Amino acid sequence: METNEDKQAFEPKVVAFLCNWCSYAGADSAGISRLKSPANILPIRVMCSGRVSPEMILRAFRSGADGVMVLGCHIGDCHYIDANHRTVKRVTLLQNLLGYTGINPDRLVLDWVSSSEGPKFAKVTRKFVEKVRELGPMAEEMGKSLPASKINVLVEEVTG
Amino acid sequence: MIQEIRDLVSEKLKKLDGVVALRKTDQGTAPTLFQEGDDVSQLVLEPRYPVAKTVSKLQKRFKDAKFGVVARGCDTRALVEMVKRHQIDPDRLYIVGMACSEEQAETCYCAEPAPDLDPWPEADLVGDPVPGAPPNPMVAEYENLSREERWDFWNQQFTKCIKCYGCRDICPVCFCDACSLEDPLWVEPGLLVPDFPMYHLIKAMHMTTRCVACRQCETACPAGIPLTVLYDLIRKDVGNLIGYIPGADADSGPPLSLTLADAPIDSELAK
Known part of the structure; x- marks a missing residue:
């Protein structure tokens, strides 16, 4: 039985892929403005949010991240003109795919943070960490097994 | 014939x-x-x-x-x-x-x-062309499952995987010389039941805009993993969100390689 104290003790680990030109500078800007952003974020600087492959996001989860953020330039502001157009399609589809396999899609978030948007960086990171804290540890979500449920019936149906 | x-x-x-x-x-x-x-x-x-x-x-x-x-x-x-x-x-x-x-x-x-x-x-x-058959009833059934039930289902399925790479090898649209499924960076070699289903998630993600629903992967799978249930769901998403049906239209390019002007997606972030 999970107690309230356990929930309190859980500090989410969040990997954030930040684009070099906007979001990484946005994080800097948040720091310079002395805005509080959670220490749960592990930033990984990439040259473009378009560089973030689904493999990288999945590996972050495999390595124990409870949540993954992909932050990049706003559409139209991409340093590489339209590379982030691919990011939005890729991450949206990956979120859906996670949902279909039963991994909470809310654990992956995509947002745009420009280099001047320090306050937005602080806000989206804070909101996301709170969200992941509510969801609880990833390991718990994945280890949780259902008792004899309709799943077994379904498995039998599929495999004959 | x-x-x-x-x-x-x-x-x-x-x-x-x-x-x-x-x-x-x-x-x-x-x-x-x-x-x-x-x-x-x-x-x-x-x-x-x-x-x-x-x-x-x-x-x-x-x-x-x-x-x-x-x-x-x-x-x-x-x-x-x-x-x-x-x-x-x-x-x-x-x-x-x-x-x-x-x-x-x-x-x-x-x-x-x-x-x-x-x-x-x-x-x-x-031969004489026949009309299309109804879709796999499993897919509609699966959509009603809760998140926990879905994870339980796929966890059981992925656990059966013996990583023979049969689903990739038979896939008519998997052609890359360097395959991320063989890259130890992404898929740990020698690990049959990994903590996190990297192999299947990467495979499914690569299938999103190219799976032509031939179901050869499922036929080839020696463990009987119903891969096409997952692929049918993402195919449907790609159809609904991007309006792309793999294999149907020779003139529209692969949407994940195109800009939003050429292949828009229905998303708040795409504006």
Whole structure:
């Protein structure tokens, strides 16, 4: 039985892929403005949010991240003109795919943070960490097994 | 139907450098390049086997040759996706389209059992096209499951995986020389039941905009993992969000490689 104290003790680990030109500078800007952003974020600087492959996001989860953020330039502001157009399609589809396999899609978030948007960086990171804290540890979500449920019936149906 | 195809192939062999089709010998059945003078009575249509990758490899090896191929509906869809990804030259390909029967369509839950010959400069159809079969009822059933039930289901399925790479090898649209599924950076070698289903999630993600619903992966899987339930769901998403149906339209490019102007997605973040 999970107690309230356990929930309190859980500090989410969040990997954030930040684009070099906007979001990484946005994080800097948040720091310079002395805005509080959670220490749960592990930033990984990439040259473009378009560089973030689904493999990288999945590996972050495999390595124990409870949540993954992909932050990049706003559409139209991409340093590489339209590379982030691919990011939005890729991450949206990956979120859906996670949902279909039963991994909470809310654990992956995509947002745009420009280099001047320090306050937005602080806000989206804070909101996301709170969200992941509510969801609880990833390991718990994945280890949780259902008792004899309709799943077994379904498995039998599929495999004959 | 088989005789009609054999006759057509032997006639076309006079002009073509070869025709890719299944050949049945004492050793078994496999895709082969039939050439003029070969015994076309060995040409068979069953079992269903994807030919797109064989065609691609032959075209790359013989740069000036013009080949033919005996293709079903799923094969032509796969060939279209391969053309878009510059793996097949449509001008050097002749297609013998083979219309699947109603029973075959039902077994595959195939929405388009008739080969689409419009995109091809040179093609003939053999057999009578039948309408599409109803979709896999498992998919609708699966959509009603809660998140916990879904995870439990796939966890059980992925645990059965023996990582034989059969689903990738048979896939008619998986062609990369360097495969991330073989890269220890992404998929840990020697680990059969990983903590996190990297192999299957990466495979599914790579299938999003190219899976032509041929269901060969599921047929090939020795563990009986119902992969197409997952792929059908993401195919539906790609259709709803981006309006793209892999293999259907030869003129629209792979949407994940295009800008939002060329392939928009229905998302708040895309504005």
